[in-house]
Amino acid sequence: NRGVFGLNLGHMWHEPEKVAEWVQAIMVGVNEGWIQPxxxxxxxxxxxxxxxxxxxxxxxxxxxxxxx
Known part of the structure; x- marks a missing residue:
């Protein structure tokens, strides 16, 4: 199955550690090719x-x- 997802982290800037963790996970997906913007x-x-x-x-x- 495929999906289209959007993400706005603007409300999370007060939690930089959590944002960094999520961004790192997203970048793994981009680098491995299973997230293709x-x-x-x-x-x-x-x-x-x-x-x-x-x-x-x-x-x-x-x-x-x-x-x-």
């Missing part, structure tokens, strides 16, 4: 406004990332 589109830093507009338009399916 989907990048919908990459924008340069100079295109940050375009990236924001793209997300606001709700056209993305997956992550929108900024790259140097």
């Amino acid at each position: 989907h990048v919908d589109k990459a924008f340069s830093f100079a295109q940050a406004g375009d990236a924001h507009a793209y997300m606001e338009s709700r056209r993305n399916i997956g992550k929108v990332v900024l790259v140097p």
Whole structure:
């Protein structure tokens, strides 16, 4: 079975040890290939406004990332 999951750790920043543990576990999954984040589109830093507009338009399916 496959699933799609989202995670917002913003409410956990007051517990940095727990966040670090979870992030480490997630990175193991990414490195081993059983977690595969989907990048919908990459924008340069100079295109940050375009990236924001793209997300606001709700056209993305997956992550929108900024790259140097």
